[in-house]
Amino acid sequence: MSPATNPPDALALPLPPARPFRKYFNIFRASLTERLAYRADFFLSTMLRFLPVLTTILLWHAIYAAAGTGRSLAGYSEDQMIAYLLLVHISRMFSSMPGLAHGIARDIRDGNLKKYLLQPIEMIPYLLSYRVAHKAAYIATSALPYALLFFLCRDYFTLPTDPWIWAGYLVSLLLGFLVGFFFEATIGMLGFWFLQIGSFLYVINTMSFFLSGHMLPLDVLPAGMAEVLKFLPFKYLAYYPATIFLGKVQGEELVWGLVIELAWATAFIVMACWLYRRGLRHYSAYGG
């Protein structure tokens, strides 16, 4: 009963419960609450995002009018083109990871990384559950404005009837999330070796915006450039899911495309984890 007997008791901690996912679920729940606290602000900025959507649609109307009525450009009819430019928003909703690499590099730089080393929690699964929560909140809060947008633009869309296309689309979006997450995480791990990666991130993000096909379908670019860009993993962040929805990739080609996407996702998972392990050996916990 005396205080002196307490330390041995305290040391004999019970083993953690055999529910490893529970803590990550709790992280998910807490992050979701944090996100929803600013829902009004969030809703407003989502609404404002429609302005560029409108000007983009009008610009492409003008471009198709210039090309001649009824012509298709690089295999895209006018409706398909506008549908594509709307669909990349859905792709990016899954694949964009604002602040992820930056956050990892910051944790490494200022020594905050040690919280993952001291607590029974792994950095990558922690960040993953955190990000899934943010994505869930983002998708939930922007569902309404986006539903409105897609409803207003419904004439541009021909919904796929083949259930395999729907399945492939969903899989490509989820894999797109993984490619996006682990690509950013891989870049963030470079923080173990370089003090400042912020500037490098600027360049990467700008490149990615273009290379992923966010601005326009890669097919519209000059043939040689388009071929090269289709070999890179960036296309899974925006271009690839949208082309699946539009029925441009089907059957065996679709399956192979998804297998390659899975391979890229796996490659980035392996790379991020490997760099993390290597980096820890390099890490010397600066900061207070």
Next chain:
Amino acid sequence: MGFPACGLAGREVLTRKREKREGGVTRYLRLWFALGKFGLLREMAFRGNFLARLAVEVLWFGIMLIFYDAIFAQTAGNPVAGWGRYEYYFFVGCYFALGGLIETLFLSNCGEFADLVRSGDLDFYLLKPIDEQFLLTCRDLDWATAPNVLMGAGLMVFALLNMPAWTFDPLLAGLFLALFVCGLGMAYSFLLLLMSTSVWLVRNQSLYELWWLFTTLMRYPREIFRGSWELVGRLFTYVIPIMVATNVPANVMAKRLLDPVLVGYTFAATAALLYLSRKFFRLALRRYRSASS
């Protein structure tokens, strides 16, 4: 012994400050120059970061060129919304130069305003013996975006040289420059208006994003607003004249389209906007209640 002397000295300082305050334009130009030099020195302390930001701007410019080149390749060179290939390039150059000027001179300063309001640090700026609008919107120059002005100007010159029918007309060039300055004044006024709202909406962290979304309207020729959208085009031309900022100067120079009503309107709207935005800014300052202790 000390008191009367101190009193005299203090009064003297105040008088001198008032005298200097009345020094007017040259004093502000000198100050701006000094602030710009200081900004450049600070940028040079983090050269790697500066170079990377520069690289992003160049990259972005390249992406825009690839984008429009691909588009005109698809239309087989046909004009888009009434703008031929090189006329459109001129428009893009004009937007790039104008956007670059706004970013270099004002955007980062205005972006910090919401933080100053939230933290109460605005007090320190209000105490300075200088015009608050000048201090808050011009105190720092962001040199990394300055080359955008050169790239935009370069693209404009390139576009003009590629127009077979184009000849240099000093009168037109002068009018273009005047209208371009008007465009800058208009964009600045809109930025000031947007910034001032931070006093009421304290959590307004994304002025950059708001500005980017808003300037989407400067980025394209207004002729893309056709059919049932024409009304929206008119709204952003006459009521909230943001589209005028790039469209009128580019039309005058690249297409020699001199619509006297629109040109006159541009001058009048610039003056009105500069006046109104200043009034609104001062109203916002009066509504400001220091946040900290």
